[in-house]
Amino acid sequence: MNADRELLLDMTDLRKDFEGLMAVFDVSFPVRRGEIVSLIGPNGAGKTTIFNLITGVLPATSGSVRYRGRELRGLRPHQINALGLARTFQNVRLFGNMTVLENVMVGRHARTRYGALSTAFRLPAARRAEREIRERAMRELARVGLEPKAGEGSLSLPFGQQRLLEIARALATEPSLLLLDEAGSGLNGAEKDDLGRLIRSLRGSGITILLVEHDIPFVMGLSDRVVVLEHGVLIADGTPAQVQGDPRVIAAYLGEEVGGKC
Amino acid sequence: MKALLRRKNLRWLWILLAVVASGILTVALGSLKHFQPYNYVQLALDGLRAGSIYALMAMGFVVVYSVTGIINFAQGEFVMLGAMITLTVDGLDLPLPPALKLIVSIVAGVLLTTAVGALMERLTIYPARRSAPVTLIIITIGVTIILRAVALLIWGADPHVLPAFTTLALEDRIFRIGDVTIQAQSLWIWGTLAAILVLLYLFLQRSLIGKALRACAVNRRGAQLMGINPSRMSLLSFALAAALGAIGGIVLGPVTRPIYDMGVMLGLRGFVAAILGGLLSVPGVVVGGLLLGVVENLAAGVTYPAFKSAVAFVILIALLLFRPQGILGGGEKPAEEA
Amino acid sequence: MQTRRIPANTVGLVVFALVVFALGAVDLVRPFGLRFSDLTGRVVTLDTMIRIGILTIVVVGLNLLMGYAGQISLGQAGFYALGAYASAILSTLAARHGILPGISDAWWWPWLAMLAGMGLTGLFAYLVGRPILRLKGNYLAMATLGLGFIINIFSAEFPSITGGNDGLTEIPRLRIGEFLLWPMQRYYFLVWGAAVLVILVALNIVNSRIGRALRAIHTGETAAATCGVDTERAKVQALVISAMMASLAGSLYAHFQSAVSPNPFGFTTSVELVTMAAVGGLSSVWGAPFGVATLYVIGDLIKSRMEKILPLQGGGYELILYGLLLVLIMIFLPSGVTAGGMDALRRLRRRRRPDAGEQTA
Numbered sequence: 001m002n003a004d005r006e007l008l009l010d011m012t013d014l015r016k017d018f019e020g021l022m023a024v025f026d027v028s029f030p031v032r033r034g035e036i037v038s039l040i041g042p043n044g045a046g047k048t049t050i051f052n053l054i055t056g057v058l059p060a061t062s063g064s065v066r067y068r069g070r071e072l073r074g075l076r077p078h079q080i081n082a083l084g085l086a087r088t089f090q091n092v093r094l095f096g097n098m099t100v101l102e103n104v105m106v107g108r109h110a111r112t113r114y115g116a117l118s119t120a121f122r123l124p125a126a127r128r129a130e131r132e133i134r135e136r137a138m139r140e141l142a143r144v145g146l147e148p149k150a151g152e153g154s155l156s157l158p159f160g161q162q163r164l165l166e167i168a169r170a171l172a173t174e175p176s177l178l179l180l181d182e183a184g185s186g187l188n189g190a191e192k193d194d195l196g197r198l199i200r201s202l203r204g205s206g207i208t209i210l211l212v213e214h215d216i217p218f219v220m221g222l223s224d225r226v227v228v229l230e231h232g233v234l235i236a237d238g239t240p241a242q243v244q245g246d247p248r249v250i251a252a253y254l255g256e257e258v259g260g261k262c
Numbered sequence: 263m264k265a266l267l268r269r270k271n272l273r274w275l276w277i278l279l280a281v282v283a284s285g286i287l288t289v290a291l292g293s294l295k296h297f298q299p300y301n302y303v304q305l306a307l308d309g310l311r312a313g314s315i316y317a318l319m320a321m322g323f324v325v326v327y328s329v330t331g332i333i334n335f336a337q338g339e340f341v342m343l344g345a346m347i348t349l350t351v352d353g354l355d356l357p358l359p360p361a362l363k364l365i366v367s368i369v370a371g372v373l374l375t376t377a378v379g380a381l382m383e384r385l386t387i388y389p390a391r392r393s394a395p396v397t398l399i400i401i402t403i404g405v406t407i408i409l410r411a412v413a414l415l416i417w418g419a420d421p422h423v424l425p426a427f428t429t430l431a432l433e434d435r436i437f438r439i440g441d442v443t444i445q446a447q448s449l450w451i452w453g454t455l456a457a458i459l460v461l462l463y464l465f466l467q468r469s470l471i472g473k474a475l476r477a478c479a480v481n482r483r484g485a486q487l488m489g490i491n492p493s494r495m496s497l498l499s500f501a502l503a504a505a506l507g508a509i510g511g512i513v514l515g516p517v518t519r520p521i522y523d524m525g526v527m528l529g530l531r532g533f534v535a536a537i538l539g540g541l542l543s544v545p546g547v548v549v550g551g552l553l554l555g556v557v558e559n560l561a562a563g564v565t566y567p568a569f570k571s572a573v574a575f576v577i578l579i580a581l582l583l584f585r586p587q588g589i590l591g592g593g594e595k596p597a598e599e600a
Numbered sequence: 601m602q603t604r605r606i607p608a609n610t611v612g613l614v615v616f617a618l619v620v621f622a623l624g625a626v627d628l629v630r631p632f633g634l635r636f637s638d639l640t641g642r643v644v645t646l647d648t649m650i651r652i653g654i655l656t657i658v659v660v661g662l663n664l665l666m667g668y669a670g671q672i673s674l675g676q677a678g679f680y681a682l683g684a685y686a687s688a689i690l691s692t693l694a695a696r697h698g699i700l701p702g703i704s705d706a707w708w709w710p711w712l713a714m715l716a717g718m719g720l721t722g723l724f725a726y727l728v729g730r731p732i733l734r735l736k737g738n739y740l741a742m743a744t745l746g747l748g749f750i751i752n753i754f755s756a757e758f759p760s761i762t763g764g765n766d767g768l769t770e771i772p773r774l775r776i777g778e779f780l781l782w783p784m785q786r787y788y789f790l791v792w793g794a795a796v797l798v799i800l801v802a803l804n805i806v807n808s809r810i811g812r813a814l815r816a817i818h819t820g821e822t823a824a825a826t827c828g829v830d831t832e833r834a835k836v837q838a839l840v841i842s843a844m845m846a847s848l849a850g851s852l853y854a855h856f857q858s859a860v861s862p863n864p865f866g867f868t869t870s871v872e873l874v875t876m877a878a879v880g881g882l883s884s885v886w887g888a889p890f891g892v893a894t895l896y897v898i899g900d901l902i903k904s905r906m907e908k909i910l911p912l913q914g915g916g917y918e919l920i921l922y923g924l925l926l927v928l929i930m931i932f933l934p935s936g937v938t939a940g941g942m943d944a945l946r947r948l949r950r951r952r953r954p955d956a957g958e959q960t961a
Contacts, residue, residue, distance in 0.1 A: 055826050056825075057822055057825075057826065076825065076830075076832075077822070077825035077826045078825050078826075078827075078828050078829055078830045078831070080826075081825075081826055081827060081828040082828055086826070086827070087826050089823065093820045093822070093823035094820075094823075095815065095816045095819045095820060095823070095824070096819055097815055097818065097819050097883075098812065098815055098816070098819075102812055102815075105812055106812050106813065106816045106824065106827050106829065107827050107828065108809075109809060109812070109813050109827065109828050109829050110827075110828030110829070110830075111828070112809065113809075114809065119804060119805055119808045119809070119810060120801040120804055120805065121800075121801070121804065122804045122808075126804075126808065129809070130808070130809070133809070169827060170827070172827075173827055173828050333741075333742070386927050386931065389931045390930060390931045390934075393930070393931075393934055394934070396666070396670070396672050396741075397930050397934050399672065399741050400874060400875075400878055400926060400930050401926070401927050401930045401931065403674075403871055403874070403926065404875075404922075404923045404924070404925075404926030404927035404930065405923065405927060406923070407871065407919055407920075407922055407923030407926065408919075408920055408923030408924060408927070409923075410919070411917070411919035411920040411922075411923060412920060414919070415917075415920075526867065530745070530746075530749070533742060537742075566757075568753070568756075568757055571749070571753055572750060572753050572754075575746040575749050575750050575753070576750070578742065578743070578746040579732075579743060579746050579747065579750070582732070582735055582739055582742065582743045582746075583731045583732065583743075
């Protein structure tokens with residue numbers, strides 16, 4: 001069943017070498033359309049690095065990342081975004097000098113365009129486009145439940161809502177694949193439930209989701225597939241049940257708990 | 263591994279090619295002016311003299327930058343102040359033999375300029391230590407303007423004179439080797455540079471404070487955890503940079519006539535030298551300074567004298583665009599991400 | 601709220617334009633025989649107002665580049681010079697070189713030259729901007745500094761074209777058909793008309809797609825890139841816009857002064873421009889006119905008063921003032937006077953009405 005779905009993201013032997021520190025070592029795993037895949041692993045396993053490699057923020061040392069057959073290595077972040085990949089950040093990088101709505105409107109940057117003259121003199125073409133941008137941005141805010149806060153300063157939101165805002169901004173770029181980097185960190189139980197519901201509804205509307213997460217129960221209940229990294233190496237890739245029973249995974253996490261983190 | 267090696271060799275090959283090409287170009291242009299070998303040597307030696315001053319200034323840049331991460335635009339003004347204060351004290355009617363008076367003036371010049379550097383740090387840098395880089399850049403520019411304007415008020419717009427160290431008069435002793443002339447002051451300049459290098463080395467490597475300074479430069483947070491006070495190190499770095507600049511200005515004084523705005527072009531040259539050397543390595547920027555001095559003088563000599571300033575800027579732009587981490591020394595690339 | 605801010609700016613702009621034009625009208629109409637300078641007690645003259653207007657145009661562009669896009673430029677005087685020299689050289693083609701005698705002394709030629717200057721300067725900024733804007737912070741500052749210097753040096757080095765160190769003189773005044781935009785009383789309206797237009801364009805840009813992109817880049821370049829913003833392109837666009845504005849101002853300067861030389865376009869000017877931008881406030885387009893006016897007026901005041909109090913040799917008190925102001929404002933009011941002033945106003949208003957709700961950022 002799974003194998004029939006379109007291969008959206010295909011990672012092959014992806015490697016990132018930081019002048020001697022091997023952060024990601026020949027990692028390969030696919031992400032299929034409509035899946036919710038979680039990327040887990042102890043601290044320092046290289047999960048965020050992989051996100052940075054996929055989205056073009058960091059250049060890979062070797063290997064390949066293909067999105068719908070198209071090689072992503074060498075493309076700049078905005079080009080990758082235009083293809084349909086959007087992301088959030090582990091440490092929530094909002095644009096603090098703008099309102100909640102304006103943050104989401106930035107997400108529409110690549111999807112609407114109007115010329116220099118229209119911009120300079122606010123011609124009707126510009127006004128129309130701005131209205132569309134604003135409306136679309138409001139819709140994304142509504143999707144994450146932040147509509148009432150549209151006019152507030154983005155940094156004045158409580159932390160959990162800042163995470164939602166980042167998701168709304170990513171959604172505004174019309175992604176087919178959404179990369180969420182620890183979107184659940186720092187959220188309380190109720191907020192996490194809401195997040196899980198949101199993720200499921202996003203999948204329902206056709207967006208494929210790749211998550212990096214720390215909260216194992218949250219991940220296990222939500223994902224179709226779980227990929228486990230340890231020290232930059234992929235040690236497991238399967239359904240939640242398969243991964244939970246995998247002795248290597250257990251060892252990796254136990255090692256961390258006992259305090260054996262290198 | 264082999265691929266890496268091949269790449270590194272290729273880079274040095276390009277640099278070598280560039281050097282050879284410029285050498286040929288220089289000789290070609292020089293032959294238009296009927297240059298003899300001694301002309302080139304003369305230009306190079308004079309360039310080494312200016313280059314030594316650039317090197318001293320670049321050291322000042324390195325000290326401040328490595329400890330605080332700030333590029334101190336006012337470095338050129340320290341050079342100017344050193345020269346001006348010294349010549350003012352030397353011009354006073356003091357009951358001392360001329361040689362002693364000069365020594366006293368030099369000490370005064372260095373000490374007072376160092377004090378200015380320290381004051382600058384306390385009054386303008388320290389209060390803004392948490393600001394964005396843009397803000398700090400503008401602040402150092404502001405201090406530069408103030409220092410220059412005050413200098414203009416005190417000393418006017420005319421050039422002044424500082425007597426040569428050897429003769430204690432305006433006329434300097436000149437040595438001749440074949441057709442090449444060397445001013446005695448040039449020897450003072452090179453000697454000072456060498457002495458400073460040795461002293462600085464001893465200070466940074468052997469003394470406790472010097473080691474603390476280096477620790478701060480390498481890892482500020484780590485140094486803090488070790489009990490080193492970063493704000494005191496910041497103060498020290500500015501004071502040290504001021505002293506270095508002052509010394510440079512003082513030995514340069516007899517060669518060019520000190521004037522209130524001499525800091526501008528010198529500062530920029532010193533900065534180019536610092537970038538050439540990678541902004542973080544003292545030996546690197548010294549070589550950078552000497553190299554800049556020689557290249558600049560040779561280039562201006564075979565073309566137009568007015569191009570002297572242009573050379574420094576063209577090198578600057580080229581470096582910034584192609585190799586901001588400098589050619590020599592282990593400089594750092596500007597950060598990939600804010 | 602976002603939607604309410606746009607009309608406020610429009611109202612502000614209209615009021616601003618009205619005030620500025622009314623002031624200029626005083627010298628034209630001479631009610632009760634008064635001149636403009638009488639209104640200000642001889643402190644500010646019409647000449648000064650025109651200069652303020654010209655520099656406002658440059659600083660608005662610089663503001664967009666530094667305040668919104670967050671890129672520093674210590675060589676903006678270079679673009680200013682390019683515009684001035686373009687106008688100077690092209691307008692005097694017939695007079696100095698006898699090129700295109702019928703066309704190049706027509707009334708519309710200098711206007712064409714002005715547009716050509718803007719185009720050329722913009723192109724130059726585009727070519728130079730791509731590689732230079734990859735640098736950050738200190739490195740960018742030094743690169744723009746070097747650029748400004750190189751333009752300055754080159755403008756002094758080709759006497760046959762640029763007039764060398766003495767520059768070019770006898771630049772014709774601007775005309776529309778037979779109507780001469782001179783004397784000063786008339787030129788004032790051209791300059792301030794242009795300034796109002798430039799402010800309008802800047803305000804539109806700030807509230808547009810590209811303005812948001814620039815503000816986003818300022819705060820978080822990587823995050824902006826992953827949201828689809830071509831950061832390199834946006835930064836270059838900001839540079840080109842600011843360069844074209846500076847060029848326009850340069851052209852207006854050339855026809856005002858009727859002469860250009862390397863002198864007014866050096867490093868000092870670049871620093872003055874940055875000071876004016878910073879003092880006025882980098883976070884608001886309105887910071888530009890206020891910053892320029894503040895520094896000019898205070899500079900003039902200091903110059904005239906200080907010379908009487910302390911006639912020390914040299915002069916240049918206003919330089920000390922610039923330096924001091926720059927340092928103090930950067931330490932205490934890093935977001936500039938306009939923002940600082942607005943903050944203070946907000947605080948005052950809150951104190952008077954303690955029951956008013958907490959204002960969001």
